Amino acid sequence: MNLSVTDHLFTLAIIMFFAGACFGLLFCKKHRAANTLSNLFCMAGSAMGTISVVFHLLKGGGPVTVLNSVPGIPNFSLQLKYDNLSAYFLLVLFILTFAVSLYSIGYISHYYGKRNVGIFNFLYCTFILSMMMVMLAGNLLTFFIAWELMSVVSYFLVVFEHERSENVKAGTVYIIMTHLGAALIMIAFMIMNVLTGETSIIGNGAFFTALPEAAKNACFLLLLVGFGTKAGIIPFHIWLPKAHPAASSNISALMSGFMIKTAIYGIVRFIICGFGGIKTWWGMTILILGIVAAVLGVAYALMEHNIKRLLAFHSIENIGIIFIGLGMGMIAYSKEYYPIAAVAIAAALFHTLNHALFKGGLFLGAGAIQYATHTRDIEQLGGLIKKMPVTAVFVLCFSLAISAIVPFNGFVSEWLTYQSIFAFIPKGSLCINMISIIAAAALAFAGALAAVCFVKLFGISFLGLPRSEHAGEAKEVPPTMLGGMGILAALCLVAGLFPKIILNLLDKVLIETAALKIYPNLSGGTVPVFSGLTVSGNKMSMIAILAVILALIAATVPAVRIIGGKADSRKYGTWDCGFVEINERMQYTATGFSKPIRIVFRILFRPSRTLAVKGEHPKYYPDKMEYKVGTVSVFEKYFYDVIIRGLHRFSQRVKLSVQTGSIHMYLSYILVTVLALMLYSRLF
Amino acid sequence: MIYIILQLIIIIGLAPLMNGIIRKIKAISQKRKGASVFQMYYDISKLMRKDMVVSDTASWIYTAAPYVVFGSTVAAALLVPVCATEGWLNSAFMGGDALVFLYTLALGRFFLMLAGLDTGSTFGGMGSSREGLISSLLEPSMLIGLFTLGLASGSLSISRMMAESTAKAVPVLNPAYIVIFIVMIIVLLAETCRIPVDDPATHLELTMVHEAMILEYSGRQLALMELAASVKQLIIMTLIVNMFFPITFALPAGAAGVALAILLYAARVMLLSVLIGIVEVCTVKLRFFSVPNLAAIAFILALFGFVNYFVLGR
Numbered sequence: 002m003n004l005s006v007t008d009h010l011f012t013l014a015i016i017m018f019f020a021g022a023c024f025g026l027l028f029c030k031k032h033r034a035a036n037t038l039s040n041l042f043c044m045a046g047s048a049m050g051t052i053s054v055v056f057h058l059l060k061g062g063g064p065v066t067v068l069n070s071v072p073g074i075p076n077f078s079l080q081l082k083y084d085n086l087s088a089y090f091l092l093v094l095f096i097l098t099f100a101v102s103l104y105s106i107g108y109i110s111h112y113y114g115k116r117n118v119g120i121f122n123f124l125y126c127t128f129i130l131s132m133m134m135v136m137l138a139g140n141l142l143t144f145f146i147a148w149e150l151m152s153v154v155s156y157f158l159v160v161f162e163h164e165r166s167e168n169v170k171a172g173t174v175y176i177i178m179t180h181l182g183a184a185l186i187m188i189a190f191m192i193m194n195v196l197t198g199e200t201s202i203i204g205n206g207a208f209f210t211a212l213p214e215a216a217k218n219a220c221f222l223l224l225l226v227g228f229g230t231k232a233g234i235i236p237f238h239i240w241l242p243k244a245h246p247a248a249s250s251n252i253s254a255l256m257s258g259f260m261i262k263t264a265i266y267g268i269v270r271f272i273i274c275g276f277g278g279i280k281t282w283w284g285m286t287i288l289i290l291g292i293v294a295a296v297l298g299v300a301y302a303l304m305e306h307n308i309k310r311l312l313a314f315h316s317i318e319n320i321g322i323i324f325i326g327l328g329m330g331m332i333a334y335s336k337e338y339y340p341i342a343a344v345a346i347a348a349a350l351f352h353t354l355n356h357a358l359f360k361g362g363l364f365l366g367a368g369a370i371q372y373a374t375h376t377r378d379i380e381q382l383g384g385l386i387k388k389m390p391v392t393a394v395f396v397l398c399f400s401l402a403i404s405a406i407v408p409f410n411g412f413v414s415e416w417l418t419y420q421s422i423f424a425f426i427p428k429g430s431l432c433i434n435m436i437s438i439i440a441a442a443a444l445a446f447a448g449a450l451a452a453v454c455f456v457k458l459f460g461i462s463f464l465g466l467p468r469s470e471h472a473g474e475a476k477e478v479p480p481t482m483l484g485g486m487g488i489l490a491a492l493c494l495v496a497g498l499f500p501k502i503i504l505n506l507l508d509k510v511l512i513e514t515a516a517l518k519i520y521p522n523l524s525g526g527t528v529p530v531f532s533g534l535t536v537s538g539n540k541m542s543m544i545a546i547l548a549v550i551l552a553l554i555a556a557t558v559p560a561v562r563i564i565g566g567k568a569d570s571r572k573y574g575t576w577d578c579g580f581v582e583i584n585e586r587m588q589y590t591a592t593g594f595s596k597p598i599r600i601v602f603r604i605l606f607r608p609s610r611t612l613a614v615k616g617e618h619p620k621y622y623p624d625k626m627e628y629k630v631g632t633v634s635v636f637e638k639y640f641y642d643v644i645i646r647g648l649h650r651f652s653q654r655v656k657l658s659v660q661t662g663s664i665h666m667y668l669s670y671i672l673v674t675v676l677a678l679m680l681y682s683r684l685f
Numbered sequence: 686m687i688y689i690i691l692q693l694i695i696i697i698g699l700a701p702l703m704n705g706i707i708r709k710i711k712a713i714s715q716k717r718k719g720a721s722v723f724q725m726y727y728d729i730s731k732l733m734r735k736d737m738v739v740s741d742t743a744s745w746i747y748t749a750a751p752y753v754v755f756g757s758t759v760a761a762a763l764l765v766p767v768c769a770t771e772g773w774l775n776s777a778f779m780g781g782d783a784l785v786f787l788y789t790l791a792l793g794r795f796f797l798m799l800a801g802l803d804t805g806s807t808f809g810g811m812g813s814s815r816e817g818l819i820s821s822l823l824e825p826s827m828l829i830g831l832f833t834l835g836l837a838s839g840s841l842s843i844s845r846m847m848a849e850s851t852a853k854a855v856p857v858l859n860p861a862y863i864v865i866f867i868v869m870i871i872v873l874l875a876e877t878c879r880i881p882v883d884d885p886a887t888h889l890e891l892t893m894v895h896e897a898m899i900l901e902y903s904g905r906q907l908a909l910m911e912l913a914a915s916v917k918q919l920i921i922m923t924l925i926v927n928m929f930f931p932i933t934f935a936l937p938a939g940a941a942g943v944a945l946a947i948l949l950y951a952a953r954v955m956l957l958s959v960l961i962g963i964v965e966v967c968t969v970k971l972r973f974f975s976v977p978n979l980a981a982i983a984f985i986l987a988l989f990g991f992v993n994y995f996v997l998g999r
Binding site (some may be wrong): 383384386387401404405406407412416419420423426427431434435438441442443444445446448449450452453455456457459460461463464465466539540541542545546549550551553554557558561564565566568569570571572573574575576583585587588589593594595596597598600601 | 730733734735736737738739740741742744745746752753755756757759760763778779780782784785787788789791792794795798799801802803804805806807808809810811813814815817818820821822824825826827828829832835836839840841842900901904905908909973974977984987988991992995996
């Protein structure tokens with residue numbers, strides 16, 4: 002085993018995170034010291050980790066073993082390894098943790114003296130370590146242990162502010178859902194292990210090719226639902242919009258930015274690479290799930306006024322977009338159009354990084370808003386752009402990026418997804434084509450609705466007049482928090498302007514894991530990082546777009562000046578129709594903003610409104626009016642509630658007929674069981 | 686390079702004329718004399734010279750928005766060649782990628798909607814909210830339309846699509862094209878706030894969409910916003926005339942050919958604006974909540990067009 006310097010650096014990174022966890026616990030009583038030290042260690046670890054995985058990706062040269070411990074217990078070994086696929090996901094994780102840790106130094110200060118910051122930092126570092134371990138797991142057992150560890154630690158972080166009952170409820174839903182998923186994954190792992198005798202998952206080639214066809218299909222479905230629950234695809238998404246508002250914002254950023262991506266990693270690792278052969282219907286299933294998640298995710302997001310719930314629903318949308326890319330890639334792969342498959346899967350993985358950058362950033366932005374105004378309700382905000390100008394710029398960048406608007410990174414990955422769909426259509430059958438074109442339409446629709454949603458988020462919370470005292474008295478957040486957001490915003494722009502940096506890394510990932518090359522279809526050469534992208538004759542270069550737009554704006558300013566001459570601008574109140582001066586309550590609200598969409602898609606939202614007039618003679622002299630608007634969570638009401646009610650009824654029936662509490666009945670059960678067993682041993 | 690400059694001059698120069706023609710048609714239908722077809726040029730040059738009143742609630746978004754909206758709309762205009770001749774098509778910005786076109790327009794729309802919310806006025810929010818619904822409902826139809834045209838030409842580049850149309854004798858008679866043509870007309874009417882969707886002539890708060898978003902603007906900022914809107918209208922018209930009614934005969938080489946091509950282009954877009962004027966005269970404005978029906982029709986037609994392309998031939 003020959004380890005190079007960068008591999009040692011990786012080990013050092015792991016030690017750094019451990020040190021962060023330990024210092025958190027050691028300085029349990031000194032909140033500032035615990036928080037600062039622990040986060041500094043995390044930043045150091047992330048920086049080292051980033052360097053080492055980038056070098057690994059550039060250098061290549063097969064999987065690297067970090068730890069291989071085989072204790073005397075049969076079938077039990079812990080293996081930590083990383084290949085290019087793991088390295089890419091680790092890169093995403095490290096970039097995110099670096100920014101989030103920097104942000105946390107300032108952000109956690111509102112916990113000082115109120116909560117046990119040491120424990121929080123310990124959990125934070127452990128959470129990062131557990132996510133790393135999922136990426137590093139070299140065999141099924143290690144993967145499952147890491148997966149469980151990640152779920153449990155994140156549960157603790159979700160319920161960290163446990164005195165609020167809704168947080169505890171959210172945590173319960175989360176832990177139940179995630180364990181249902183984990184159970185399915187475990188069944189799949191058992192099938193895979195028993196039928197092939199194979200345990201390794203990282204190495205050369207596919208490990209589970211020996212599985213019979215039926216078992217492969219079963220494992221696909223089990224893994225899809227199992228990982229899908231973690232990813233938050235509809236209809237297994239109900240934990241996401243509950244868990245995110247409960248967790249603090251830096252944790253939400255990690256959970257949404259990376260933890261749900263571990264499911265994408267799982268799907269790529271096991272389904273695309275592991276089985277050594279993909280069926281078309283697998284791709285179709287994933288594609289359809291992606292379409293549903295993309296459209297419904299953003300549609301539900303539009304109805305939310307709690308920033309973090311809104312962002313949680315956008316995570317569902319973005320997972321949908323990733324699924325569309327993966328599904329398209331799998332369909333193309335199964336039909337043996339490898340270059341198209343490479344572009345589609347690369348688009349999905351690229352979007353994974355992009356989503357980590359902008360969604361991580363948006364959650365940090367939501368945290369900054371909450372830090373400054375103590376509220377997460379958009380309806381209480383307004384006018385923050387004047388109070389928090391830097392945060393506003395960053396949140397605007399993230400909003401543009403997530404809406405896939407040029408020149409940010411969201412557009413590049415969606416462009417690649419569109420291109421792969423377009424390239425595949427002439428080759429597919431009519432049935433696949435219909436779904437593909439609907440996927441493209443869904444992508445366009447989701448993008449447009451996301452833009453509306455982020456106009457709402459940014460417009461209502463940052464523009465206009467403050468809608469509450471808190472918003473009026475907001476102050477800019479500390480520089481460390483701005484730094485964390487700034488890093489992510491800058492990376493959003495860099496990844497958008499120089500997509501080839503990422504695509505070069507992805508090329509290495511795909512060559513190693515699936516023997517796919519991106520570049521045959523993505524002509525234009527690998528070397529110049531800033532040259533444009535070209536897929537089957539379609540060209541795109543973000544730098545050129547940005548340059549042209551900036552040049553046009555730069556030309557317009559003097560041109561207008563020359564044509565119009567000097568003109569004065571006068572400050573005056575907003576037009577108030579000649580009545581009393583305009584106040585903050587006359588502004589458009591977030592509810593009003595999304596109302597047209599609520600009405601048009603009422604079948605989806607089932608909106609309700611009640612107007613209660615109170616007073617002695619409510620009809621003529623109302624004292625008080627209450628107006629409530631609500632939407633129904635269709636999936637909870639018509640899917641989960643039905644199941645829960647059914648289970649409840651079943652257990653009631655069992656209680657009445659089987660478990661009656663009568664000792665005689667129990668004795669007779671024992672008798673019957675003993676008789677049956679005797680009979681069984683006699684006969685067989 | 687020369688083509689890019691020509692393109693800029695033609696698009697920005699001709700755009701206000703289209704509004705003038707449409708208004709003239711409406712005036713004639715009402716037995717009025719109406720304003721001159723060049724009225725919008727006078728309006729813009731007057732607005733450019735006027736002082737501005739800026740709301741004291743507004744932030745830098747409000748000030749930047751007119752420039753971003755105008756810049757991104759004109760950048761999108763560079764992606765749509767006005768004439769389908771070799772030189773024009775080759776000099777289209779980035780080969781005229783259809784997706785870049787859509788998302789560059791989206792940048793302008795994003796800032797336009799933000800500007801509506803920036804002043805804290807109810808009208809602005811109302812306009813932004815409506816614009817958001819209309820644009821997002823029509824985005825899928827437009828995308829499927831462009832995808833179908835792209836499949837026929839084997840590329841998502843708008844120039845290649847135009848070249849393919851020119852190669853076909855009468856593309857609009859092609860089963861896929863004729864359906865997409867109707868889709869594009871609906872998109873044109875909705876994106877440019879024309880009558881079945883929005884009435885550009887009214888300032889009644891119950892109906893306005895685009896006008897509501899730019900209600901607070903004055904002076905040169907308003908001029909830029911208005912000009913950007915008319916440029917956007919002209920680009921979609923350019924798409925339609927060059928995709929569905931291309932010049933199929935050979936043009937003479939050299940400067941004469943270019944001049945002839947420009948003249949023919951101007952004639953075709955003017956005819957199209959006459960057509961839009963007639964549509965505006967003949968239809969009534971839909972209730973806002975009937976617009977989704979129109980969008981649904983557009984979507985279904987776009988899907989039909991897509992299927993037609995495979996079933997009935999290319």
